Amino acid sequence: xxxxxxxxxxxxxxxxxxxxxxxxxxxxxxxxxxxxxxxxxxxxxxxxxxxxxxxxxxxxxxxxxxxxxxxxxxxxxxxxxxxxxxxxxxxxxxxxxxxxxxxxxxxxxxxxxxxxxxxxxxxxxxxxxxxxxxxxxxxxxxxxxxxxxxxxxxxxxxxxxxxxxxxxxxxxxxxxxxxxx
Amino acid sequence: xxxxxxxxxxxxxxxxxxxxxxxxxxxxxxxxxxxxxxxxxxxxxxxxxxxxxxxxxxxxxxxxxxxxxxxxxxxxxxxxxxxxxxxxxxxxxxxxxxxxxxxxxxxxxxxxxxxxxxxxxxxxxxxxxxxxxxxxxxxxxxxxxxxxxxxxxxxxxxxxxxxxxxxxxxxxxxxxxxxxxxxxxxxxxxxxxxxxxxxxxxxxxxxxxxxxxxxxxxxxxxxxxxxxxxxxxxxxxxxxxxxxxxxxxxxxxxxxxxxxxxxxxxxxxxxxxxxxxxxxxxxxxxxxxxxxxxxxxxxxxxxxxxxxxxxxxxxxxxxxxxxxxxxxxxxxxxxxxxxxxxxxxxxxxxxxxxxxxxxxxxxxxxxxxxxxxxxxxxxxxxxxxxxxxxxxxxxxxxxxxxxxxxxxxxxxxxxxxxxxxxxxxxxxxxxxxxxxxxxxxxxxxxxxxxxxxxxxxxxxxxxxxxxxxxxxxxxxxxxxxxxxxxxxxxxxxxxxxxxxxxxxxxxxxxxxxxxxxxxxxxxxxxxxxxxxxxxxxxxxxxxxxxxxxxxxxxxxxxxxxxxxxxxxxxxxxxxxxxxxxxxxxxxxxxxxxxxxxxxxxxxxxxxxxxxxxxxxxxxxxxxxxxxxxxxxxxxxxxxxxxxx
Numbered sequence: 001x002x003x004x005x006x007x008x009x010x011x012x013x014x015x016x017x018x019x020x021x022x023x024x025x026x027x028x029x030x031x032x033x034x035x036x037x038x039x040x041x042x043x044x045x046x047x048x049x050x051x052x053x054x055x056x057x058x059x060x061x062x063x064x065x066x067x068x069x070x071x072x073x074x075x076x077x078x079x080x081x082x083x084x085x086x087x088x089x090x091x092x093x094x095x096x097x098x099x100x101x102x103x104x105x106x107x108x109x110x111x112x113x114x115x116x117x118x119x120x121x122x123x124x125x126x127x128x129x130x131x132x133x134x135x136x137x138x139x140x141x142x143x144x145x146x147x148x149x150x151x152x153x154x155x156x157x158x159x160x161x162x163x164x165x166x167x168x169x170x171x172x173x174x175x176x177x178x179x180x181x
Numbered sequence: 182x183x184x185x186x187x188x189x190x191x192x193x194x195x196x197x198x199x200x201x202x203x204x205x206x207x208x209x210x211x212x213x214x215x216x217x218x219x220x221x222x223x224x225x226x227x228x229x230x231x232x233x234x235x236x237x238x239x240x241x242x243x244x245x246x247x248x249x250x251x252x253x254x255x256x257x258x259x260x261x262x263x264x265x266x267x268x269x270x271x272x273x274x275x276x277x278x279x280x281x282x283x284x285x286x287x288x289x290x291x292x293x294x295x296x297x298x299x300x301x302x303x304x305x306x307x308x309x310x311x312x313x314x315x316x317x318x319x320x321x322x323x324x325x326x327x328x329x330x331x332x333x334x335x336x337x338x339x340x341x342x343x344x345x346x347x348x349x350x351x352x353x354x355x356x357x358x359x360x361x362x363x364x365x366x367x368x369x370x371x372x373x374x375x376x377x378x379x380x381x382x383x384x385x386x387x388x389x390x391x392x393x394x395x396x397x398x399x400x401x402x403x404x405x406x407x408x409x410x411x412x413x414x415x416x417x418x419x420x421x422x423x424x425x426x427x428x429x430x431x432x433x434x435x436x437x438x439x440x441x442x443x444x445x446x447x448x449x450x451x452x453x454x455x456x457x458x459x460x461x462x463x464x465x466x467x468x469x470x471x472x473x474x475x476x477x478x479x480x481x482x483x484x485x486x487x488x489x490x491x492x493x494x495x496x497x498x499x500x501x502x503x504x505x506x507x508x509x510x511x512x513x514x515x516x517x518x519x520x521x522x523x524x525x526x527x528x529x530x531x532x533x534x535x536x537x538x539x540x541x542x543x544x545x546x547x548x549x550x551x552x553x554x555x556x557x558x559x560x561x562x563x564x565x566x567x568x569x570x571x572x573x574x575x576x577x578x579x580x581x582x583x584x585x586x587x588x589x590x591x592x593x594x595x596x597x598x599x600x601x602x603x604x605x606x607x608x609x610x611x612x613x614x615x616x617x618x619x620x621x622x623x624x625x626x627x628x629x630x631x632x633x634x635x636x637x638x639x640x641x642x643x644x645x646x647x648x649x650x651x652x653x654x655x656x657x658x659x660x661x662x663x664x665x666x667x668x669x670x671x672x673x674x675x676x677x678x679x680x681x682x683x684x685x686x687x688x689x690x691x692x693x694x695x696x697x698x699x700x701x702x703x704x705x706x707x708x709x710x711x712x713x714x715x716x717x718x719x720x721x722x723x724x725x726x727x728x729x730x731x732x733x734x735x736x737x738x739x740x741x742x743x744x745x746x747x748x749x750x751x752x753x754x755x756x757x758x759x760x761x762x763x764x765x766x767x768x769x770x771x772x773x774x775x776x777x778x779x780x781x782x783x784x785x786x787x788x789x790x791x792x793x794x795x796x797x798x799x800x801x802x803x804x805x806x807x808x809x810x811x812x813x814x815x816x817x818x819x820x821x822x823x824x825x
Contacts, residue, residue: 014816029816031426035594036815037808039623039684043382043584044220044353046746048797052808054683058625065620170527178520 005055008080009063019077019143021067030064070136071163074143074156083149085156093158101161104128108168117176125169132162220352222382222585223343224390224577227332227356227370229288229412229439230544232256233571234339235578236347237587242394242578244571245346253570254342256412258334259283260323268338277471280306280463282321286441287335289413290317290328291373292366294709306463315709316369329711330719332373340377353382355581357573359414360386361434361600363646364658364688365709371685372711376719382584384685387411388418389429389597390576391542395567396422397579404430404535406525408555408563409542409573410518413439417522419529419536425592431528431619432600433521438514440545446510447473447502455490455498465493480504481547508550515554522558528619539563544570596621599682606643606652615680618648625681629695632676636668640676640701644688657708663692663701676701732786739789743781746793750774750800753807761806769799 010017013029034057035041042053066072075085107124114120135155142152223236223245231253235244244252251270259272260282266272276283284307290298295317298309308320318325336356343351356379358370367384374381388407395405402423409416416434420427448469452461461469472490479486480502488500526533541563545551556562583591598619604612605628615626630640640663647655666674675695682688692701705712711719721731750770758767773796780792 031423031594032815033812034596035426035592036811038594038596040383040580040584040594044586044745046749046797047742048746048801048804049749049808052804054623054681056808056812057684058623058681061621061624174524174527177523181516181519181523 005059009066009076010080012060012063013067015067017077017080019074019140021073023068026064026067030060033060070132070139071156071159074139074152074159077143078149078152078156081149083153085153093154093161097158101165104165108165108172111172112176118173118180121169121173121176125166125173128162128166128169132159132166135159135162219587220585221344221347221349222578222581222587223339223347223351223354224385224574224579224581225336225339225354225356226387226390226574226577227288227336227358227373228256228573229286229414229441230256231412231570232335232339233574234343235571235574236343237578237582238347242397242575242582244574245342247342254335254339255285256287256335257283257285258287258331260321260326262322264323266323266334268335277464277467280467281308282323284319284321284326284331286413287328287331289437289441290319291332291369292363292709293317293328297709306466315707316711327711329369329373329376332370333376336373336377336379340379351379353380353581353585355383355385355390355577355584356381357385357387357390357577358686359409359411359434359436360388360416360418360429360432360597361414361436362686363436363601363656364603364686365656365707366436367686368707368710371687372716375716382581384687385577385580385595386416386418386429386432386597386600386686387542387573388416388432389420389427389595390573390580391540391567392418392420392422392427393576393579393593393595394572395538395540395564395576396425396427397576398567399538403537404531405538405540406522406536406559407540407542408518408522408546409434410545410551411439411543412441412545413437415439415518415521417518417525419525419531426594426596428596429598429619429621430531431525432598433525433528434600435517435521438517440543441470442514443477443511443545443548444470444473446514447477447507450502450506450510451488451490451500454500455492457492462493476502477507477545477548480507481549504549511548511550512554515551519554519558522555533559536561540567540572541565542569542572597684597686598622599624599686601646601656602648603658603680603682603688604645604647604655606645610652611650612645612647612652612655616682622682622686623684625679627677627679630676630678631672632666632669632674633671635671637671637674638666638668639664640666640692642678642690644680644690658688659708659710660706661690662704662706664704665699665702666694667697667699669696736784736786736789739786739793740781743777743789743793746796747774747777747781750796753803757807757810758803761810762803766799766802770796770803773799 013026015021037053037056037060039050039053039057042050066076078085104124111117111121111124135158139152139155142148142155223234226233233244233252233254235242246252247254254269255273257269257272257276259267259275259279272283276285294315295309295311298317309317310320310325312318312325312327316327316329318327319331340351354374356370356374358367371381371384388409391407391409392405404419404421407418407420414434414436415438416432418432419430421430451469451473468490472488476486476488484504486502488502490498492498536559539555539559539561541552541555546569552563580595582588583593599616599622600618602614602618603616604614607613615628616624642661642663644658644661645652645655646658649655663676666676676692677695678690678692680688680690690703692703693699694701762770777792777796780788
């Protein structure tokens, strides 16, 4: 069996290299692995064992973080398939998509002017969530069923747009709530 | 191969004593598993206002009282002219009479620089001086004391109490810290533990400790919130409990907001009522706070509290505070705690309604107004029957018991998070986040850098903590200087910097130039803390260790480590030495172990260190194989899917 530090995230969790995974299964394996190697198990052990425990736990945490997040998982799978996405990469998204993004951003910018800003923001957040969900499904199809990697790259980059938007929505929500309460 | 048993008391005794050698020869040759030795361990709640120590005895975790039956130890240290000091109630009694030498709420000063304490200083009367290091020192009649030393004096008192009660030396402790403490504050706490002669097994976040105590009591899985309003800090943590695994989903807080601030608001009101001008002397300030605190406690039970204050002009002022009025005064403060609550829920990705239980921690959470507002926020009554003063120490004791190795079968696991984002300063005074807040620890990240000048052999990194974009709005953690980079043309070097946050939430940085494989030497300059060298000096100078020869101390340390390594190895070889090692590998290990055994009983600590390193290097492959097998075993319960 390969030493854990050289396994990829899917191998570590004994999962097939597919986009779709069962979250409950991932969580259960995560907990079981941590129960075995976490530094808490080695607090009174030798320095050497503690070092190795730290490395292994860190690796497990890293793998879990990637696998449980739909966007990170998508990026990672593409990386494994030789289609790594560079951080600065801009995609040639179709104009319709870009228009839609601009509309959502304008929407966000105008939230404060609404009668009930938090309500309006909540509706916007819902819209973003639903679009994001649609992208996830499309990505699953592209990666698992069709092996359409170019398409997958486009979808992942779109998800990144939405991710950024989501973060800004959260920030605005925080500000509005703090002002209100 | 003869291997000595590790007896918990042997760290105090010299190894050359023949009586001890005889005692050590208990390992029965035919034994298959070493019967478990109970190690004395304790959990310490080092609070702003009060501290406690607890331990697990006969399967139950309990706080330990002093000789007069008091469980709480006021976190107060009074320094005397003769150079000595008092800790606890006796010191607290002097607080109003001797404010400059009676240090209260020292926790507020941990991991803080001189500028920070000056801002806090309007509320704390001490005289601060800047020392040689980044840490501010408090001037007392017994000399200059850093907050780390004051905390160590409190920890020392608790250690004494525990050792007297438990009847032996503590093998390790778990010390709790606010979840929202940054790296500097955590490091200062760990340093204080070291200075007090304690083996700190873990720094545990207070809300997580409370969750452990609760989980133990109630069992059951689900999502809980811990609302922890201490004397000087506020934490809110959202945790998911799942079959003994406590997973922190998110944590937020304010490390400069607490029950003390409630007292201050009440004191200000009293000042107004009593016609006291703003410019109060330290003594009067203390009397005001004392009166305010007493009133706050009284109003938990009653609707009205009498106030009595001895003013400087000799008049004894009398007044009354109603619960209604107090509620009005403290409402803005409690409101302030709800913002972090909202953020924690947001970061956890859940709504207030999804929280199934709310645990209140800290004396101030007894105030009815606090309970009401928190209950209103979550839409449910907080649990009332958990002792908010003891719950943290109890949880810490439970974990200490496990970490000390007393419960090898226990499945409890604490998965905590880093509370503040870690970032690095980049061009133009901006921060670049390396590790976002609420990432599960331990965690590691890496970045690659290169040189910008030909022949450049050094590099500096400024690490900060916080959520803001500008460096000046974040907390400076430390400056890391990378040295010994092999000289190359500008841009040719590939320096991989690794950031590792351990289970205590503490950051360490390593760097390696990739093309040459050379490990850079890192010098850490903490922005608000002590360097390793300073701690060494403090250890040497502290009264308790005046008797100790540094050499003897090092020798003991190496012997303890040698025993630990040998004991673990012996147990492992008995269990699966044949499975994982071939003849040559096993022979090499046994040879190195024999050498270590011989050196361990001598008095050359450097030789022991070398022998430990040698043994570690020949057994790495073995330890690696065993730990890998552990993981595979852990996963064996699941169906293994086919994979490429």
